[in-house]
Amino acid sequence: MVVAMCVNGCDRCHRPVKNTKLSESRARISTLMACASTSASATWNMTPLRSALPSIHAPSSATSVRFSTGTSSSRLKLSRPKPSSKILHSFVGLAPIHPLLSLASPDSTSFEHCFTVIDNGGRFFAMRHGRRVPKLNRPPDQRRALLRALTTQLLKHGRIKTTRSRARAMRKYVDKMVTLAKDGSLHKRRQALGFIYEKEIVHALFAEVEERYGDRNGGYTRIIRTLPRRGDNAPMAYIELV
Amino acid sequence: MSRFMEPLAVGRVIGEVVDNFIPSVKLNVTYYSNKQVSNGHELMPAVIAAKPRVEIGGEDMRAAYTLVMTDPDAPSPSDAYLREHLHWIVTDIPGTTDASFGREIVSYETPTPVIGIHRYVFILFKQRARHSVRPPASRDQFNTRSFAEENGLGLPVAAVYFNAQRETACRNR
Numbered sequence: 001m002v003v004a005m006c007v008n009g010c011d012r013c014h015r016p017v018k019n020t021k022l023s024e025s026r027a028r029i030s031t032l033m034a035c036a037s038t039s040a041s042a043t044w045n046m047t048p049l050r051s052a053l054p055s056i057h058a059p060s061s062a063t064s065v066r067f068s069t070g071t072s073s074s075r076l077k078l079s080r081p082k083p084s085s086k087i088l089h090s091f092v093g094l095a096p097i098h099p100l101l102s103l104a105s106p107d108s109t110s111f112e113h114c115f116t117v118i119d120n121g122g123r124f125f126a127m128r129h130g131r132r133v134p135k136l137n138r139p140p141d142q143r144r145a146l147l148r149a150l151t152t153q154l155l156k157h158g159r160i161k162t163t164r165s166r167a168r169a170m171r172k173y174v175d176k177m178v179t180l181a182k183d184g185s186l187h188k189r190r191q192a193l194g195f196i197y198e199k200e201i202v203h204a205l206f207a208e209v210e211e212r213y214g215d216r217n218g219g220y221t222r223i224i225r226t227l228p229r230r231g232d233n234a235p236m237a238y239i240e241l242v
Numbered sequence: 243m244s245r246f247m248e249p250l251a252v253g254r255v256i257g258e259v260v261d262n263f264i265p266s267v268k269l270n271v272t273y274y275s276n277k278q279v280s281n282g283h284e285l286m287p288a289v290i291a292a293k294p295r296v297e298i299g300g301e302d303m304r305a306a307y308t309l310v311m312t313d314p315d316a317p318s319p320s321d322a323y324l325r326e327h328l329h330w331i332v333t334d335i336p337g338t339t340d341a342s343f344g345r346e347i348v349s350y351e352t353p354t355p356v357i358g359i360h361r362y363v364f365i366l367f368k369q370r371a372r373h374s375v376r377p378p379a380s381r382d383q384f385n386t387r388s389f390a391e392e393n394g395l396g397l398p399v400a401a402v403y404f405n406a407q408r409e410t411a412c413r414n415r
Binding site: 155156157158159160161204208222224226227238240241 | 249252253254282283284315318319320321322357358359405407
Protein backbone atom coordinates (compact mmCIF):
# COMPACT_ATOMS: atom_id res chain seq x y z
CA MET A 1 0.00 0.00 0.00
CA VAL A 2 1.19 3.46 -0.75
CA VAL A 3 1.98 5.62 2.24
CA ALA A 4 1.20 9.22 1.48
CA MET A 5 4.24 11.36 2.19
CA CYS A 6 2.75 14.84 2.00
CA VAL A 7 5.03 17.81 2.30
CA ASN A 8 2.66 20.67 1.71
CA GLY A 9 0.17 19.95 4.47
CA CYS A 10 -2.53 17.50 5.24
CA ASP A 11 -5.12 18.88 2.88
CA ARG A 12 -3.45 17.14 0.05
CA CYS A 13 -3.67 13.66 1.50
CA HIS A 14 -6.91 12.62 -0.06
CA ARG A 15 -5.88 9.19 -1.12
CA PRO A 16 -8.71 6.79 -0.38
CA VAL A 17 -7.59 3.82 1.60
CA LYS A 18 -8.34 0.28 0.55
CA ASN A 19 -7.60 -2.96 2.43
CA THR A 20 -5.47 -1.48 5.14
CA LYS A 21 -4.55 -3.37 8.29
CA LEU A 22 -4.60 -1.64 11.69
CA SER A 23 -0.83 -1.31 11.96
CA GLU A 24 -0.53 0.33 8.58
CA SER A 25 -3.30 2.76 9.38
CA ARG A 26 -1.50 3.58 12.61
CA ALA A 27 1.65 4.28 10.62
CA ARG A 28 -0.41 6.52 8.40
CA ILE A 29 -1.71 8.39 11.44
CA SER A 30 1.83 8.92 12.68
CA THR A 31 2.97 10.28 9.35
CA LEU A 32 -0.04 12.53 9.22
CA MET A 33 0.76 13.79 12.69
CA ALA A 34 4.37 14.34 11.74
CA CYS A 35 3.51 16.29 8.64
CA ALA A 36 0.92 18.31 10.50
CA SER A 37 3.40 19.31 13.11
CA THR A 38 5.81 20.49 10.46
CA SER A 39 3.13 22.43 8.62
CA ALA A 40 2.58 26.05 9.50
CA SER A 41 -1.19 26.06 10.02
CA ALA A 42 -2.60 24.89 13.31
CA THR A 43 -6.03 23.83 12.07
CA TRP A 44 -6.66 20.17 11.49
CA ASN A 45 -8.57 18.73 8.64
CA MET A 46 -10.11 15.55 9.85
CA THR A 47 -11.00 14.03 6.51
CA PRO A 48 -7.58 12.47 5.79
CA LEU A 49 -7.51 11.19 9.34
CA ARG A 50 -10.94 9.66 9.10
CA SER A 51 -10.18 8.16 5.77
CA ALA A 52 -7.00 6.64 7.08
CA LEU A 53 -8.54 5.04 10.11
CA PRO A 54 -10.59 1.87 10.14
CA SER A 55 -14.16 2.04 11.35
CA ILE A 56 -13.40 1.10 14.95
CA HIS A 57 -14.68 4.11 16.83
CA ALA A 58 -13.53 3.77 20.43
CA PRO A 59 -9.72 3.57 20.24
CA SER A 60 -9.33 5.72 17.18
CA SER A 61 -11.46 8.53 18.54
CA ALA A 62 -9.49 8.45 21.78
CA THR A 63 -6.18 8.78 19.98
CA SER A 64 -7.41 11.49 17.69
CA VAL A 65 -8.83 13.56 20.50
CA ARG A 66 -5.66 13.35 22.52
CA PHE A 67 -3.49 14.51 19.71
CA SER A 68 -5.57 17.11 18.05
CA THR A 69 -7.73 19.09 20.44
CA GLY A 70 -6.87 20.70 23.71
CA THR A 71 -10.02 19.83 25.63
CA SER A 72 -8.98 16.27 26.25
CA SER A 73 -8.29 17.06 29.88
CA SER A 74 -11.98 16.80 30.65
CA ARG A 75 -12.07 13.32 29.19
CA LEU A 76 -9.03 12.29 31.19
CA LYS A 77 -10.54 13.65 34.40
CA LEU A 78 -13.70 11.64 33.94
CA SER A 79 -11.79 8.43 33.59
CA ARG A 80 -9.67 8.91 36.67
CA PRO A 81 -12.04 7.91 39.51
CA LYS A 82 -12.39 4.40 38.11
CA PRO A 83 -9.03 2.96 39.23
CA SER A 84 -9.51 4.16 42.80
CA SER A 85 -12.95 2.58 43.05
CA LYS A 86 -11.47 -0.72 41.85
CA ILE A 87 -8.96 -0.66 44.67
CA LEU A 88 -11.72 0.18 47.15
CA HIS A 89 -13.73 -2.88 46.20
CA SER A 90 -10.85 -5.23 46.87
CA PHE A 91 -10.15 -3.92 50.40
CA VAL A 92 -13.52 -3.03 51.79
CA GLY A 93 -14.05 -6.28 53.61
CA LEU A 94 -11.17 -5.96 56.03
CA ALA A 95 -12.27 -3.25 58.43
CA PRO A 96 -14.52 -0.21 58.47
CA ILE A 97 -12.82 2.86 57.12
CA HIS A 98 -12.12 5.42 59.82
CA PRO A 99 -14.41 8.28 58.83
CA LEU A 100 -12.11 11.14 59.75
CA LEU A 101 -9.00 9.64 58.16
CA SER A 102 -10.69 8.79 54.92
CA LEU A 103 -12.23 12.20 54.67
CA ALA A 104 -8.90 13.91 55.05
CA SER A 105 -8.03 12.90 51.49
CA PRO A 106 -11.17 12.03 49.63
CA ASP A 107 -9.66 11.24 46.30
CA SER A 108 -6.66 9.24 47.42
CA THR A 109 -6.62 5.50 47.49
CA SER A 110 -8.21 4.27 50.68
CA PHE A 111 -6.57 0.97 51.37
CA GLU A 112 -4.05 2.55 53.71
CA HIS A 113 -6.88 3.66 56.00
CA CYS A 114 -8.63 0.36 56.21
CA PHE A 115 -6.64 -0.98 59.12
CA THR A 116 -7.99 0.02 62.55
CA VAL A 117 -5.69 1.20 65.29
CA ILE A 118 -5.06 -1.71 67.65
CA ASP A 119 -3.83 -0.16 70.83
CA ASN A 120 -3.42 -2.91 73.41
CA GLY A 121 -0.37 -4.61 72.00
CA GLY A 122 -2.14 -6.71 69.41
CA ARG A 123 -4.56 -8.41 71.81
CA PHE A 124 -7.81 -7.46 70.26
CA PHE A 125 -10.85 -8.36 72.30
CA ALA A 126 -14.14 -8.18 70.49
CA MET A 127 -16.46 -7.95 73.47
CA ARG A 128 -17.09 -5.84 76.56
CA HIS A 129 -19.29 -8.26 78.47
CA GLY A 130 -19.80 -7.27 82.10
CA ARG A 131 -17.28 -4.43 82.19
CA ARG A 132 -18.97 -1.62 84.00
CA VAL A 133 -16.29 0.61 85.41
CA PRO A 134 -13.57 2.11 83.24
CA LYS A 135 -10.42 1.67 85.27
CA LEU A 136 -8.24 4.03 83.22
CA ASN A 137 -5.08 2.20 84.35
CA ARG A 138 -5.14 3.93 87.74
CA PRO A 139 -5.89 3.10 91.35
CA PRO A 140 -9.29 4.30 92.58
CA ASP A 141 -8.17 7.52 94.23
CA GLN A 142 -6.19 8.67 91.23
CA ARG A 143 -9.03 7.68 88.94
CA ARG A 144 -11.48 9.82 90.89
CA ALA A 145 -9.08 12.74 90.90
CA LEU A 146 -8.53 12.42 87.17
CA LEU A 147 -12.24 12.42 86.42
CA ARG A 148 -12.83 15.38 88.72
CA ALA A 149 -10.11 17.33 87.01
CA LEU A 150 -11.37 16.44 83.55
CA THR A 151 -14.95 17.46 84.29
CA THR A 152 -13.74 20.70 85.83
CA GLN A 153 -11.74 21.51 82.73
CA LEU A 154 -14.58 20.56 80.41
CA LEU A 155 -17.03 22.78 82.22
CA LYS A 156 -14.48 25.57 82.19
CA HIS A 157 -13.38 25.40 78.55
CA GLY A 158 -16.35 23.89 76.80
CA ARG A 159 -14.34 21.57 74.62
CA ILE A 160 -11.26 19.57 75.48
CA LYS A 161 -9.14 17.00 73.74
CA THR A 162 -8.25 13.80 75.57
CA THR A 163 -7.95 10.13 74.88
CA ARG A 164 -11.05 8.30 73.81
CA SER A 165 -11.37 6.13 76.87
CA ARG A 166 -11.09 9.11 79.20
CA ALA A 167 -13.69 10.99 77.22
CA ARG A 168 -16.04 8.04 77.41
CA ALA A 169 -15.48 7.70 81.14
CA MET A 170 -16.10 11.39 81.71
CA ARG A 171 -19.56 11.48 80.22
CA LYS A 172 -21.23 10.07 83.28
CA TYR A 173 -19.72 12.64 85.62
CA VAL A 174 -20.40 15.62 83.39
CA ASP A 175 -24.01 14.58 83.03
CA LYS A 176 -24.21 14.14 86.76
CA MET A 177 -22.95 17.68 87.33
CA VAL A 178 -25.41 19.14 84.87
CA THR A 179 -28.23 17.23 86.54
CA LEU A 180 -27.21 18.60 89.92
CA ALA A 181 -27.22 22.08 88.46
CA LYS A 182 -30.64 21.55 86.94
CA ASP A 183 -32.03 20.75 90.35
CA GLY A 184 -30.53 23.93 91.74
CA SER A 185 -31.13 23.52 95.47
CA LEU A 186 -28.53 24.37 98.09
CA HIS A 187 -27.83 20.74 98.90
CA LYS A 188 -27.14 19.95 95.25
CA ARG A 189 -24.93 23.01 94.98
CA ARG A 190 -22.86 21.83 97.89
CA GLN A 191 -22.61 18.38 96.39
CA ALA A 192 -21.34 19.91 93.17
CA LEU A 193 -18.87 22.04 95.10
CA GLY A 194 -17.51 18.86 96.61
CA PHE A 195 -16.80 17.42 93.19
CA ILE A 196 -15.65 20.31 91.03
CA TYR A 197 -12.30 21.77 91.91
CA GLU A 198 -13.11 25.44 91.25
CA LYS A 199 -16.11 27.08 92.87
CA GLU A 200 -16.57 29.82 90.24
CA ILE A 201 -17.30 27.15 87.70
CA VAL A 202 -19.98 25.64 89.91
CA HIS A 203 -21.66 29.00 90.39
CA ALA A 204 -21.47 29.77 86.68
CA LEU A 205 -22.88 26.36 85.84
CA PHE A 206 -25.80 26.72 88.21
CA ALA A 207 -26.53 30.13 86.78
CA GLU A 208 -26.59 29.23 83.11
CA VAL A 209 -27.80 25.64 82.98
CA GLU A 210 -31.44 26.65 82.88
CA GLU A 211 -31.19 28.46 79.56
CA ARG A 212 -28.75 26.05 77.99
CA TYR A 213 -30.07 22.66 78.98
CA GLY A 214 -33.57 23.40 80.15
CA ASP A 215 -35.18 21.45 77.32
CA ARG A 216 -32.61 18.71 76.94
CA ASN A 217 -33.06 15.49 78.90
CA GLY A 218 -29.67 13.94 79.32
CA GLY A 219 -26.82 13.61 76.85
CA TYR A 220 -25.16 16.90 77.55
CA THR A 221 -21.88 15.97 75.94
CA ARG A 222 -20.70 15.00 72.51
CA ILE A 223 -17.59 13.04 71.62
CA ILE A 224 -15.89 13.52 68.26
CA ARG A 225 -13.10 11.11 67.46
CA THR A 226 -9.97 12.50 65.91
CA LEU A 227 -6.49 11.58 64.81
CA PRO A 228 -4.25 9.60 67.16
CA ARG A 229 -1.63 11.32 69.26
CA ARG A 230 1.79 11.48 67.76
CA GLY A 231 3.82 10.41 70.82
CA ASP A 232 2.14 7.13 71.66
CA ASN A 233 -0.52 6.66 68.98
CA ALA A 234 -3.27 6.94 71.57
CA PRO A 235 -6.70 7.40 70.00
CA MET A 236 -7.84 10.92 70.78
CA ALA A 237 -11.23 12.55 70.92
CA TYR A 238 -12.76 15.93 71.46
CA ILE A 239 -15.41 16.00 74.12
CA GLU A 240 -17.63 19.04 74.19
CA LEU A 241 -20.69 20.28 75.92
CA VAL A 242 -23.58 19.95 73.59
CA MET B 243 -22.11 12.49 49.21
CA SER B 244 -23.29 11.90 52.75
CA ARG B 245 -19.79 10.76 53.73
CA PHE B 246 -18.61 14.32 53.34
CA MET B 247 -21.50 15.62 55.39
CA GLU B 248 -20.96 13.40 58.41
CA PRO B 249 -18.09 15.28 60.07
CA LEU B 250 -19.86 18.54 59.40
CA ALA B 251 -22.98 17.21 61.08
CA VAL B 252 -21.10 15.55 63.93
CA GLY B 253 -19.07 18.68 64.55
CA ARG B 254 -22.32 20.64 64.51
CA VAL B 255 -21.24 22.95 61.72
CA ILE B 256 -24.48 21.89 60.08
CA GLY B 257 -26.94 22.97 62.71
CA GLU B 258 -25.20 25.88 64.35
CA VAL B 259 -23.60 27.69 61.45
CA VAL B 260 -25.43 26.57 58.33
CA ASP B 261 -28.35 24.34 57.42
CA ASN B 262 -28.11 21.00 55.73
CA PHE B 263 -26.92 21.38 52.16
CA ILE B 264 -25.61 19.30 49.30
CA PRO B 265 -21.98 20.04 48.49
CA SER B 266 -21.54 20.70 44.83
CA VAL B 267 -18.25 22.55 44.52
CA LYS B 268 -14.82 21.36 45.54
CA LEU B 269 -13.18 23.47 48.24
CA ASN B 270 -9.50 23.16 49.11
CA VAL B 271 -7.98 25.31 51.88
CA THR B 272 -4.23 25.10 52.44
CA TYR B 273 -2.21 26.93 55.07
CA TYR B 274 1.49 27.65 54.76
CA SER B 275 1.68 25.80 51.44
CA ASN B 276 1.38 22.29 52.78
CA LYS B 277 -1.11 22.07 55.63
CA GLN B 278 -4.45 21.24 54.14
CA VAL B 279 -7.57 21.85 56.17
CA SER B 280 -9.57 18.68 56.75
CA ASN B 281 -12.80 18.45 58.70
CA GLY B 282 -12.18 18.22 62.41
CA HIS B 283 -8.41 18.19 62.32
CA GLU B 284 -6.41 20.54 64.48
CA LEU B 285 -3.96 23.19 63.35
CA MET B 286 -1.49 25.20 65.37
CA PRO B 287 -2.01 28.95 65.79
CA ALA B 288 1.39 29.63 64.24
CA VAL B 289 0.29 27.93 61.06
CA ILE B 290 -3.02 29.78 60.71
CA ALA B 291 -1.61 33.24 61.31
CA ALA B 292 -1.37 34.08 57.61
CA LYS B 293 -4.07 33.96 54.99
CA PRO B 294 -4.56 30.52 53.49
CA ARG B 295 -4.65 29.57 49.86
CA VAL B 296 -8.21 28.66 48.95
CA GLU B 297 -8.84 26.80 45.71
CA ILE B 298 -12.38 26.26 44.58
CA GLY B 299 -13.82 24.01 41.93
CA GLY B 300 -16.86 24.80 39.90
CA GLU B 301 -17.51 24.49 36.21
CA ASP B 302 -16.80 27.86 34.64
CA MET B 303 -15.05 31.07 35.41
CA ARG B 304 -18.11 33.22 34.94
CA ALA B 305 -19.72 32.05 38.17
CA ALA B 306 -18.87 34.12 41.23
CA TYR B 307 -18.40 32.60 44.66
CA THR B 308 -18.22 34.06 48.15
CA LEU B 309 -16.04 32.60 50.90
CA VAL B 310 -16.84 33.28 54.55
CA MET B 311 -14.64 32.28 57.48
CA THR B 312 -16.19 32.41 60.94
CA ASP B 313 -15.57 31.15 64.44
CA PRO B 314 -18.77 29.84 66.00
CA ASP B 315 -17.13 29.40 69.41
CA ALA B 316 -16.28 32.98 70.22
CA PRO B 317 -15.02 33.84 72.79
CA SER B 318 -15.19 30.43 74.46
CA PRO B 319 -16.91 27.18 73.44
CA SER B 320 -18.59 26.78 76.81
CA ASP B 321 -20.05 30.27 76.71
CA ALA B 322 -20.27 31.56 73.16
CA TYR B 323 -22.11 34.83 73.60
CA LEU B 324 -20.32 36.45 70.67
CA ARG B 325 -21.41 33.69 68.30
CA GLU B 326 -20.10 33.85 65.61
CA HIS B 327 -16.96 35.87 65.13
CA LEU B 328 -16.23 36.81 61.56
CA HIS B 329 -12.68 36.44 60.31
CA TRP B 330 -12.68 36.79 56.54
CA ILE B 331 -14.97 37.40 53.57
CA VAL B 332 -13.85 37.22 49.95
CA THR B 333 -16.42 37.81 47.21
CA ASP B 334 -16.54 37.59 43.44
CA ILE B 335 -14.18 34.67 43.23
CA PRO B 336 -14.36 33.25 39.70
CA GLY B 337 -14.98 29.54 39.49
CA THR B 338 -12.07 27.06 39.27
CA THR B 339 -9.62 29.67 40.59
CA ASP B 340 -8.46 30.59 44.06
CA ALA B 341 -9.36 33.29 46.51
CA SER B 342 -6.65 35.71 45.49
CA PHE B 343 -8.71 36.47 42.39
CA GLY B 344 -11.62 37.67 44.49
CA ARG B 345 -12.41 40.88 46.25
CA GLU B 346 -11.68 40.82 49.98
CA ILE B 347 -14.40 42.87 51.66
CA VAL B 348 -13.53 41.81 55.20
CA SER B 349 -9.81 41.41 55.69
CA TYR B 350 -8.28 38.27 57.18
CA GLU B 351 -8.02 38.40 60.95
CA THR B 352 -5.64 35.98 62.59
CA PRO B 353 -7.53 33.54 64.77
CA THR B 354 -6.54 33.80 68.43
CA PRO B 355 -8.24 31.05 70.41
CA VAL B 356 -7.79 32.17 73.98
CA ILE B 357 -10.16 29.90 75.89
CA GLY B 358 -10.82 26.34 74.86
CA ILE B 359 -10.75 24.74 71.44
CA HIS B 360 -12.43 26.74 68.71
CA ARG B 361 -13.83 25.59 65.41
CA TYR B 362 -13.01 27.75 62.40
CA VAL B 363 -15.40 27.21 59.51
CA PHE B 364 -14.94 28.05 55.84
CA ILE B 365 -18.21 28.29 53.93
CA LEU B 366 -18.51 28.77 50.20
CA PHE B 367 -21.61 30.31 48.64
CA LYS B 368 -22.47 30.75 44.99
CA GLN B 369 -23.44 34.28 44.08
CA ARG B 370 -26.25 35.10 41.70
CA ALA B 371 -24.61 38.25 40.41
CA ARG B 372 -21.34 40.02 40.86
CA HIS B 373 -20.92 42.86 43.35
CA SER B 374 -24.03 41.79 45.17
CA VAL B 375 -22.45 41.08 48.57
CA ARG B 376 -22.09 43.86 51.10
CA PRO B 377 -19.80 43.70 54.13
CA PRO B 378 -21.61 43.35 57.44
CA ALA B 379 -21.65 45.98 60.14
CA SER B 380 -19.41 44.27 62.69
CA ARG B 381 -17.37 41.12 63.12
CA ASP B 382 -19.04 39.93 66.31
CA GLN B 383 -22.50 38.44 66.60
CA PHE B 384 -22.27 37.43 63.00
CA ASN B 385 -24.94 35.07 61.73
CA THR B 386 -24.09 33.14 58.59
CA ARG B 387 -27.67 32.25 57.80
CA SER B 388 -28.92 35.83 57.95
CA PHE B 389 -25.89 37.03 56.01
CA ALA B 390 -26.74 34.55 53.27
CA GLU B 391 -30.34 35.68 53.23
CA GLU B 392 -29.52 39.38 53.13
CA ASN B 393 -27.19 38.97 50.17
CA GLY B 394 -29.30 36.43 48.33
CA LEU B 395 -26.76 33.63 48.56
CA GLY B 396 -29.04 30.76 49.53
CA LEU B 397 -27.61 27.51 50.79
CA PRO B 398 -23.85 27.01 50.78
CA VAL B 399 -22.16 24.87 48.17
CA ALA B 400 -19.17 23.75 50.23
CA ALA B 401 -17.93 23.88 53.80
CA VAL B 402 -14.89 22.75 55.75
CA TYR B 403 -13.75 23.37 59.31
CA PHE B 404 -10.75 22.87 61.55
CA ASN B 405 -9.99 23.16 65.26
CA ALA B 406 -7.44 25.34 66.95
CA GLN B 407 -6.42 26.05 70.50
CA ARG B 408 -3.89 28.21 72.27
CA GLU B 409 -0.25 27.25 71.79
CA THR B 410 0.42 26.68 75.46
CA ALA B 411 -2.96 25.14 76.24
CA CYS B 412 -1.57 21.70 76.92
CA ARG B 413 1.52 22.90 78.71
CA ASN B 414 0.06 25.28 81.28
CA ARG B 415 0.30 23.31 84.48
